[in-house]
Structures are given as C-alpha cells and as structure tokens.
Amino acid sequence: MAQSGLTLDNILSGHRGTLKTAATHAQNKELSLEARVFEALAAAKIWTSRVAMHLNDDARRRYFKQLDRLHDTDEWAGEEFPVALDSYKGFIRFMLLTKSDSKPGLALSAKGNLVAVWQSGEDRLTIEFHPEGSADWLVSRKLEGLWERAAGNSTIARIPEVIAPYNPKVWLEQKL
Template sequence: MSNQLIQVRSGVDFSSTSISHWPNQMSYVTGASPDLSTASPQASITAWPSEMSWNAISDDTGRLVKEIGHLLQHHNSPAFLSSVSREMSVGERLFDATSAVKVLTAQVAMHMSSEWRDKLFSQIDSLHGLEEWDADDKPVERSSFASFLKAILYIRPQRYPGLGLSYDGNLVAAWTTGQDRLTSEFLARDRVRWVLTCNINGETERSAGETVVSRFYDCLAPYNPTRWFSREQNPYNHA
C-alpha cells in the first residue's frame, strides 16, 4: 500500500472514485473532492432532534458500548502479551493488529448478523493484506476500531461501508449512494470526523465536522442519513 493512498475493500463499487485529502493529510475515499473551505462550520455542528439521540439509545446498546470501552482498556494485544521483547516483522505487526480488532469484534459479534460479521472480518483481512503492504504504513489502531464499532451499534446501518486506513492508522468508512457521499474517520476516545456531499432539492450541499460517536447520527440528521444507511431508501442498492 502506497504512502499516498489508502486501501479500500467493500461491497460498494469504488472503481470511479478518486482519492482526496483532509487538511491533516488523512487519505479518504470519495467520488468527488469536497471543498472544505466552503463548508459551513455552523452546518457541520448543527444537530436536529432525531431517533438516534442519546436519550433514545436502548439500555442494551448502552451496555454494549461500555463493554467495548472496557475491552479496549483491559484486553492486551497478542504482541503485548509476548514475553519476547524484539522488533516485530511486517507480517507479525499485521497479524497482531488483525487479531486485536477481530477479538474486539468477537466480543459483540452476537449482536450483529452473521453476514455483517463475516463481511467485517473479510474487510479487515483485506486492509492488512501483506502482499500490498508497505513497511512504513501503520495498521489499524484498536482505539479507532473501537470507536467504529460503537458507531455501528448506535446507528445499526443496513449497508456496508467501504473501509480504508488513514496515515495514522485510523479506520475510515465511506458510504456512497449515487452522487451522495459520506466519509468518516474514526478517532480514539469515541470521536469521529466526517465530510459529506449530497443533493438536497436539486442543490449540492457539503459539510464537515467532528463529534462523539453517540452524536454522529444527530449531526447527520439535516441531510437525511438514511440515504447512506438504509437499503429501503437507497435506489442504487450498492450494498
């Protein structure tokens, strides 16, 4: 994997997409490079009341989110548990990172469909493919992946995102429906940075922002996020 690009493996067809850059040099996947200089800061943090507000989160979902946080704090990676102190090879680093996020996923896998779980595991394997890996690239960070899992539990999307990695090892998830695109970088400590472009009443709107994962759906509410997450309201059916 080149230092200028991120890998993308998903059920979404990204054959016509281009690679653009966040201001902090994070690579992300999108079909058109949104002009962040024209994005309204007010629009990026405006949240309308929605069914995904914190008060509407079920006790079960809240418990799962806390469980992921607990696992992140108390479950060490295979490399950390090794009694041998030495520099790992590229293959070992990739195996270690893949195992760590799969263990994290397995703890909540019973709350996902088998189709979702298998798809996610397959995408993780593709992201860390040794044959296309550059020694200077950074595998996915467990803290970033934990934030992604929490967002999935909050939103319960029906459609799979395309997945990629930033230069810092943060997980990047992209949903595309026609010309409507949502790209999200999941950060440590339950935070997510996002950029979107969509058509509203014949006009193209762009917005970007950063929030906690529990407020992610609320921040997307003005743009009808079901266009990205729901199969029923997705006429393109790329999932």
C-alpha cells in the same frame, strides 16, 4: 457476557475492554510489519467475537473479510499502520448505535484509523474513527440541484444528530 463487561450499553458508551496488549504491540514499530498486522487483526477479531451476539453473522463475516483485505501488506506503501483496535471499536459502536445493516466500504488511514465510506449515487458520507472515541465526518450531498458539503469532528454518539439535516438514511438504511 456480563462477566466481561461487554454489554450492548457498554459497547455503545465506549467501554474499552481489555485487549490492550495486542493493540499496543500492533502499533509497535520494533515488531516486523507482519507481526504488527497479525497482532492488529487478532485483536480486532477477538474483540468482535466478544460482541458477536450484537452483530448479525453476515456483518461479522463482511467486516472480517474487509479487515483482511485492508491488511494485505503487498498493497501497502510507506509507513502505514494496521488498524487501531479502538478505532475499529468506534466503527462497530457506530454501526450498533445506528442499527444500520448498510455495507460501507472500509479503508485505513496511514495512522491506522478505520475509515468508513457510504455512497448513494453521487452522495457520500465518510467517517474516520479515532481511537479516543471521536470521529471526523464529511457529507457531500446534492440537494435541490446544489451540492452541499459539511464536515466536522464529534463524538461517535453525536454523529447521527449532527448529520441529521442531510438525511443519513440514504446511506445508513441502504441495503447493497
């Protein structure tokens, strides 16, 4: 894998890789919706295959299954976009960075950003991964009988640090 430049260090530091053609076509409105979805899914799965040695098989299969469900265009309404490859890469970077085996629910924003949601009881962590390597995060947690909510935007690498006061282990170390 050294030839492709996709080492774990490069993945975690935000190395973008070389799958720009499919990702660019996936956001191209001139293509049919089906073609854009096919291109986006193919780009995400090809990229995943290049970093598969860093993911366990269960996680890889689960992410593929969730991506396929998210791209069921019969469920789409309006001008939605398929997953942006760099947003998906950010999610994988986060999961590898935190060494999490948790199983977040995944969703797509209307712009094609991947949104991951972890829930433990009533407590929730939501992260929207942006293509440029940043992410919006939202924590909603009941601590000492009171609801605390916090939100922000930061680089993916800083998220564990900025949400640390909310004990993210309840989400990231959870095995469902």
